[in-house]
Amino acid sequence: MSALKKVLIVGGGIGGLSTAIALRQAGVAQVDVIEINAEPKVYHVGIVVQANFIRAMAALGIADQAVEAGFPYQGLRICNVEGEVKAELSGAQLAGEQYPANLGLTRPALHKVLLDAIAREGVNLKLGLTFEKIEQTPEQALVTFTDGTQDSYDLVVGADGVYSKVRSYVFGEQYKPKFTGQGVWRYNLPRPKDLMYSHMFEGKSGGKVGYTPLTEDSLYILAVWEEPGNPFFDPNSLADEFQKRLDGFGGLIPDLKQQITDPSQVVYRPLEALLMPAPWYNGRVLLIGDAAHATTPHMGQGAAQAVEDAVVLGELAASAPDVQHVLDGFMERRYQRCKFINEGSLQIGEWEQRPTPDANFAGMMAKMIEVTSQPI
Numbered sequence: 496m497s498a499l500k501k502v503l504i505v506g507g508g509i510g511g512l513s514t515a516i517a518l519r520q521a522g523v524a525q526v527d528v529i530e531i532n533a534e535p536k537v538y539h540v541g542i543v544v545q546a547n548f549i550r551a552m553a554a555l556g557i558a559d560q561a562v563e564a565g566f567p568y569q570g571l572r573i574c575n576v577e578g579e580v581k582a583e584l585s586g587a588q589l590a591g592e593q594y595p596a597n598l599g600l601t602r603p604a605l606h607k608v609l610l611d612a613i614a615r616e617g618v619n620l621k622l623g624l625t626f627e628k629i630e631q632t633p634e635q636a637l638v639t640f641t642d643g644t645q646d647s648y649d650l651v652v653g654a655d656g657v658y659s660k661v662r663s664y665v666f667g668e669q670y671k672p673k674f675t676g677q678g679v680w681r682y683n684l685p686r687p688k689d690l691m692y693s694h695m696f697e698g699k700s701g702g703k704v705g706y707t708p709l710t711e712d713s714l715y716i717l718a719v720w721e722e723p724g725n726p727f728f729d730p731n732s733l734a735d736e737f738q739k740r741l742d743g744f745g746g747l748i749p750d751l752k753q754q755i756t757d758p759s760q761v762v763y764r765p766l767e768a769l770l771m772p773a774p775w776y777n778g779r780v781l782l783i784g785d786a787a788h789a790t791t792p793h794m795g796q797g798a799a800q801a802v803e804d805a806v807v808l809g810e811l812a813a814s815a816p817d818v819q820h821v822l823d824g825f826m827e828r829r830y831q832r833c834k835f836i837n838e839g840s841l842q843i844g845e846w847e848q849r850p851t852p853d854a855n856f857a858g859m860m861a862k863m864i865e866v867t868s869q870p871i
């Protein structure tokens with residue numbers, strides 16, 4: 496029987512829903528999730544995930560559904576500006592031979608897999624709700640919700656993303672994500688039928704560009720580019736601005752570039768990152784996912800790290816004798832790994848903006864695959 500009887504999760508995103516599944520499977524009697532949006536709201540761009548994400552999904556028992564909902568592709572090709580392949584990284588099939596090492600998914604498809612699983616596991620999801628107050632005693636966390644109701648919990652998990660309100664409420668306003676100097680541009684386009692690898696083009700100062708398979712029918716094209724001063728872009732200018740960042744690259748880029756025509760379909764995000772110092776808990780409130788360790792997309796590991804958090808928390812909830820052991824065990828297993836991803840991703844962005852002779856994107860990605868292949 497779990498040391499945790501009743502848990503509240505704030506945030507129904509990738510990390511929050513995965514944690515809810517893991518805790519119910521660990522035997523936690525009641526798991527409530529509150530999500531501020533009245534309806535699940537996800538970006539229309541897709542998400543690409545690697546073998547450690549699929550392994551974590553397998554631990555939650557939903558790898559088959561995730562793979563079914565997605566599009567397996569064969570790996571990453573790192574190219575020079577002209578498009579010549581300099582390195583190829585395929586990753587290992589960590590979840591077993593029947594599962595791929597790389598998967599593209601639309602966000603709504605991933606969300607459906609997670610929502611179906613929480614319904615099966617008997618999680619209480621309350622949409623359009625957040626917290627007002629969290630008051631702690633040694634025995635419980637008493638939560639007042641924005642609808643005026645109150646309830647008490649053994650543990651509150653802050654899974655409310657990069658701008659976490661739980662984080663500022665419990666740890667203070669001093670911990671804020673920092674703009675890294677770059678922004679990411681994304682756009683969905685039809686996938687040429689023979690495109691089975693993600694391609695990244697590097698070699699220009701400022702950033703890199705690329706494209707990656709997403710579904711049977713689609714890919715997304717991206718640019719991670721230096722954006723000095725974190726400018727605001729007129730929404731009508733987004734297609735033109737994105738096109739400018741793709742100038743001068745080879746491969747399929749010129750052909751794809753001219754298909755970026757609808758500014759309303761461009762997703763632009765300034766890159767921000769944050770790594771909370773350890774521990775990520777205070778009393779009975781624990782931060783997970785982007786709330787604790789928001790990374791830039793350079794290693795493609797944001798979602799995987801959130802789901803790994805969920806798996807580890809579930810394992811500890813099932814085995815640790817009390818809440819304190821759950822929390823300490825969690826930090827022991829999660830801090831160094833998330834720190835490596837956070838710092839490694841920032842380092843790649845630094846190299847892109849201020850190249851140095853030792854800059855080695857392929858080497859850093861190979862190291863990431865090595866680290867994330869280790870058991871969680």
Ligand SMILES: Cc1cc2nc3c(=O)[nH]c(=O)nc-3n(C[C@H](O)[C@H](O)[C@H](O)COP(=O)(O)OP(=O)(O)OC[C@H]3O[C@@H](n4cnc5c(N)ncnc54)[C@H](O)[C@@H]3O)c2cc1C
Pocket residue numbers: 505506507508509510511529530531532538540541542543544624625626654655656657659660661762764783784785786790792795796797798799801
């Ligand atoms: C455009 C974009 C593309 C990305 N692409 C990739 C990718 O290809 N691969 C990858 O691995 N990662 C990618 N990431 C990163 C990845 O999405 C995140 O790392 C991951 O979603 C983190 O999960 P999370 O649950 O911690 O946070 P989120 O998924 O952000 O979920 C947080 C949830 O909390 C809710 N919430 C917020 N505030 C409150 C509140 N006060 N009360 C209640 N609920 C609240 C939000 O509505 C949301 O549902 C991308 C991110 C973005 C923005």
